[in-house]
Amino acid sequence: MTTLEIRPRDTVSPIPDTVAAEAAARDFLAALGVDADTPGTLETPGRMARAWAEMLTPREFEMTTFPNDEGYDELVVVGDIPVQSLCEHHMLPFTGAAHVGYLPGDRILGLSKFARVVEMFARRPQVQERLTRQVADWLDEHLAPRGVGVVIEAGHSCMSLRGARATGALTRTTALSGELRSDAALRAEFLSSVGGAR
Numbered sequence: 338m339t340t341l342e343i344r345p346r347d348t349v350s351p352i353p354d355t356v357a358a359e360a361a362a363r364d365f366l367a368a369l370g371v372d373a374d375t376p377g378t379l380e381t382p383g384r385m386a387r388a389w390a391e392m393l394t395p396r397e398f399e400m401t402t403f404p405n406d407e408g409y410d411e412l413v414v415v416g417d418i419p420v421q422s423l424c425e426h427h428m429l430p431f432t433g434a435a436h437v438g439y440l441p442g443d444r445i446l447g448l449s450k451f452a453r454v455v456e457m458f459a460r461r462p463q464v465q466e467r468l469t470r471q472v473a474d475w476l477d478e479h480l481a482p483r484g485v486g487v488v489i490e491a492g493h494s495c496m497s498l499r500g501a502r503a504t505g506a507l508t509r510t511t512a513l514s515g516e517l518r519s520d521a522a523l524r525a526e527f528l529s530s531v532g533g534a535r
């Protein structure tokens with residue numbers, strides 16, 4: 338077994354300053370005409386600051402890999418991993434599911450780590466296309482598999498609660514690398530296995 342401790346904050350912005358965020362939230366609400374001095378809303382700026390800080394803070398984890406002693410050479414697909422992210426244009430949530438697959442090389446990855454990696458890249462201001470690519474690239478870099486595939490399906494609240502108000506619209510993005518990109522049969526197998534989960 339090999340583990341590598343991952344500190345997601347190493348690759349993103351510093352830890353949120355919730356005191357400054359609370360003061361800013363109070364001003365933000367005032368500017369929007371929301372009274373934050375009622376018994377029910379007195380604590381609201383602080384709650385807002387903590388809520389956004391939490392949505393921008395991925396948890397640390399250890400990247401545990403094992404030798405592929407059995408020489409497993411078929412696809413491994415972990416489906417329906419929850420995705421909770423913030424669109425960088427409106428700072429409103431987009432949520433859905435990620436389906437991550439890989440064709441192992443010399444090492445296999447602890448299954449829970451796929452969800453950890455998705456969270457690491459989701460808990461920051463994002464666009465869905467970049468999130469999808471970052472998960473694939475990170476697995477490629479840290480696992481050196483024969484191929485990686487990532488499909489994310491998400492609904493964007495900036496598109497449903499406001500603006501276009503297209504409630505129920507679902508965006509599907511795909512990132513493929515290695516043999517999952519170059520081998521048509523593997524690519525089709527991966528895409529049909531994740532499409533079949535719907």
Ligand SMILES: Nc1nc2c(ncn2[C@@H]2O[C@H](COP(=O)(O)OP(=O)(O)OP(=O)(O)O)[C@@H](O)[C@H]2O)c(=O)[nH]1
Nearest residue numbers: 424425426427463464465466493495496499500501
């Ligand atoms: N490609 C992509 N676009 C996104 C994502 N999240 C949000 N958007 C889009 O970002 C765009 C921002 O467009 P703007 O015209 O600057 O913003 P807006 O005036 O609020 O646009 P509307 O949402 O159409 O009202 C919108 O079309 C959003 O739907 C994402 O993950 N990927």
Ligand SMILES: [Zn+2]
Nearest residue numbers: 424426427495
């Ligand atoms: Zn948006």
